[in-house]
Structures are given as structure tokens and as C-alpha cells.
Amino acid sequence: MRRVVLPEIGTFEAWRDEARALLGAGVPPEEVLWNRGAAEADLFAEALPPVRGGAVTVPKGFVDLARLVVWHRDPERFARLYALLWALGHDRRLLEDRGDPRVDRLRRMAKEVSRDRHKMTAFVRFREIGDPAATRRRFAAWFEPSHYILELAAPFFAKRFGDMDWSIFTPDLTAHFDGFEIRFAPAEARPDLPDDAAEELWRTYFRNIFNPARLKVGAMQAEMPKKYWRNLPEAPLIPELIAEAQSRAQAMAEAAPSLPPIRAERITERLRAPEAPVPVGDREALLTGLAGCRRCPLWQNATQPVAGEGPLDAALMIVGEQPGDQEDLAGRPFVG
Structure with a gap:
């Protein structure tokens, strides 16, 4: 039994080189034990001299898959990858078989790593x-x-x-x-990082862009799992915002006009008329078109559209993520 210990830094390159040499030398998967970092001695494994195998070629898709899977926390990831690499030597098209349990398991592991990387860049x-x-x-x-x-x-x-x-x-x-x-x-112990004055500004922004009428707790937690909350400055606000969402949405509904606004007649007339392109620079036509837009369901829970303000030839444009409840009621941006 051969034991391979991979470093904690540069793990993919080390695994690739070891797997290439083992495969070229014809060492089967069942004769290799893989470890990452300092590994305890194994009674059934020994550190043999490095093998020197010949050149091998593999599908590019396998290399892309391995670049993700090696960072998974599953202790069997290296063995699973090498077992699939060995099998590809007998069936070059195996990687295309989504029904194969070996391929399916590795693809799911790669997806989990890719998702974790995305969460890191976000949080x-x-x-x-x-x-x-x-x-x-x-x-x-x-x-x-x-x-x-x-x-x-x-x-x-x-x-x-x-x-x-x-x-x-x-x-x-x-x-x-x-x-x-x-x-x-x-790795080092968690550092004692200083408070950041900008975090209070960020919490103010987060509170004001939170729209209670569009709250979907399940979708929010799917994109921002609770495991990340303790390191996010806005996280302490979330339970309170969720608890107040229903009452705030009800207040928004009660504050909405009880009678159709005057613009409703213009919207109705526009819907009856054939559509025409909005002339460039015609702000009135732009506002009319925006008020009558029904191309997506965002209008259903809104009181009115919130258009931009300022000169059409401005050198600088500020884009908001979405109207908050105060913007929705006032019909003007950045008033919350």
C-alpha cells in the first residue's frame, strides 16, 4: 500500500503530479492512500519512493472537475478523483455519463465547492x-x-x-x-479586527433598501445562509426586519391611494394605443411608458414606478438597487 501526503498549499498541483506519475506507472487506486497535510502513520501504508510513470493524457473536462473537487472537505476526494482517472483509461467517454455514480458524486462535490467560492466572494x-x-x-x-x-x-x-x-x-x-x-x-487564530466606521453607514443603507412587501425568507436564506450571518455587519438587523415586514407591508398598503390616480387614465389610453418607440430625450414619453409597463411582475406589489431625476445629459449617474418603501410611496428615488 502506497501513502501519498499532499501539502496544504498548492494541493491541486501536487495531486495532479502524483496522480499523473501513479497512473503512468500503472498503480491501481486500491493500492494508494491519500492524505492532505500532516498525516498520522498508517499501519497498512508506507511512504515508498516516488514513482516515475510515462506521459498520460486525460479529457480537459476531468482537469476542470479536479480543479474544484480537490478543495472539497470530503476526506475521500483525492481517492475518488484518482479512481475516476483510472477508469477513464479504460473508457474515455465515462465523464459524459451523468448516470455513473462516480461521475455524479464528483460533479456534485464540484458544484458545492463552486457555490462555496461564490458565497465567499459575496460575504x-x-x-x-x-x-x-x-x-x-x-x-x-x-x-x-x-x-x-x-x-x-x-x-x-x-x-x-x-x-x-x-x-x-x-x-x-x-x-x-x-x-x-x-x-x-x-492558519492563524481569528484576529481581533477593529470596528469599521463605514459599517454603520452600510447598515443604514441595508435597512433602507429592505422592501418588506417583497420579502421571501426562504429565498433570502438560500442566498444568505445563516452560517455566514455572524460575520456580516448587517446580520443583526435581519431578524428585526423580518419580524416587522408584515406590519410594514400592511402600512404601505394602507398608505396607498384608495382611488385610481390621475395617471391611470393615461396608462389606460396608452394600453389601447399601438406601441411606438420612445423618442430619445423625451422625458414625458419616458415617464408615460414606464408607468404603463407590464412586461414583468415587479409592478404588481408596487404603488408606482420610481423614475430617475436629473438632466438627461448628466456626466454622472447613480443607480439604486431597488426602491424602498418610502421611495415607493413618494415616487422619488433616494428619499428613504
């Missing part, structure tokens, strides 16, 4: 830890992913926040970026 919250007056500001964040995805997700943050130095700490690994390269280091 990491940086706090400033350096001198705000410095040429390059420095930030840090703590995040608890479901899988070992920091090495996979770090390039996104380097591209997105390339103008600042940052560190991301997780229970498994740490990443540091200095503007030129990403450096990975062993």
Missing part, C-alpha cells in the same frame, strides 16, 4: 487595519468557508481589490496580498 467583509493616510491602505477579513477554498478564491480578491493590501484569515489557511502577488501561510 467577505474587510476592515481597515492600517494607516488610512498611507499610500496603500491595508485591510483584513475573517471568513469561515465550508470547504478549503481560500487558495481557489484568492485571485478574485487580488483582481477586485488590487489597489490595496489585504489579508484573509480562515480556520484552514491565510492569504496575504501586497499589490503584486498572493502569499499563502498556515
